[in-house]
Amino acid sequence: MGEAAAGASRGRPRSERARAAVLDAAADLLVTGGIDAVTMEAIAARAQVSKATVYKWWPSRAHVMLESFFSRSTHTIVVDPERTLSEQLTAQLGVLARLFRETESGPLMADLVAAAQADPDIRAALEERWIRPRRQVVIRLLTAAVASGELDPATDIPAAVDQLFAPVYYRLLIGHEPLHDGLAATMVRQLLNGLRPQPPIPAGAG
Numbered sequence: 256m257g258e259a260a261a262g263a264s265r266g267r268p269r270s271e272r273a274r275a276a277v278l279d280a281a282a283d284l285l286v287t288g289g290i291d292a293v294t295m296e297a298i299a300a301r302a303q304v305s306k307a308t309v310y311k312w313w314p315s316r317a318h319v320m321l322e323s324f325f326s327r328s329t330h331t332i333v334v335d336p337e338r339t340l341s342e343q344l345t346a347q348l349g350v351l352a353r354l355f356r357e358t359e360s361g362p363l364m365a366d367l368v369a370a371a372q373a374d375p376d377i378r379a380a381l382e383e384r385w386i387r388p389r390r391q392v393v394i395r396l397l398t399a400a401v402a403s404g405e406l407d408p409a410t411d412i413p414a415a416v417d418q419l420f421a422p423v424y425y426r427l428l429i430g431h432e433p434l435h436d437g438l439a440a441t442m443v444r445q446l447l448n449g450l451r452p453q454p455p456i457p458a459g460a461g
């Protein structure tokens with residue numbers, strides 16, 4: 256085998272390069288032109304692939320758009336197992352708030368949520384590619400905390416996840432209060448204070 260061929264075999268496979276190019280193209284179009292700019296035709300042209308190649312991996316523009324959006328922020332859901340539950344949850348909320356406050360992700364997310372109300376494809380892709388991965392991280396953390404006895408066994412975990420994330424999206428979409436640095440710690444503290452097991456009331460007390 257020649258040197259060039261050996262180098263090519265060790266490089267990224269062509270299909271993987273094409274897939275990465277599509278995601279980069281969709282993300283760039285979304286950032287520079289907004290939702291309406293992200294069409295299958297525009298993605299294929301920018302990535303220099305055929306539309307058939309794009310459809311091979313994604314059923315709609317919404318799915319490739321949301322995956323490209325999420326692919327640039329996957330680092331924001333990484334969990335440090337050495338940290339406490341409170342620190343892990345605060346990190347998850349804090350990085351999301353900063354992402355919305357300090358980058359183009361905030362306005363884009365607001366636009367995506369608005370578009371999802373009328374577009375079932377965007378709504379499904381938003382849930383599958385953005386909402387669900389973030390929720391699953393927190394669900395795992397809370398489930399483990401319930402199993403270890405750190406949280407009340409009667410904890411409604413899906414509702415607890417809603418309680419954590421909802422204020423971030425509420426402030427993003429309504430804009431009535433800022434997404435300040437202290438919000439995450441406040442929400443986590445208030446939630447966990449309500450979910451920790453309560454000591455039994457002594458007989459005859461009260």
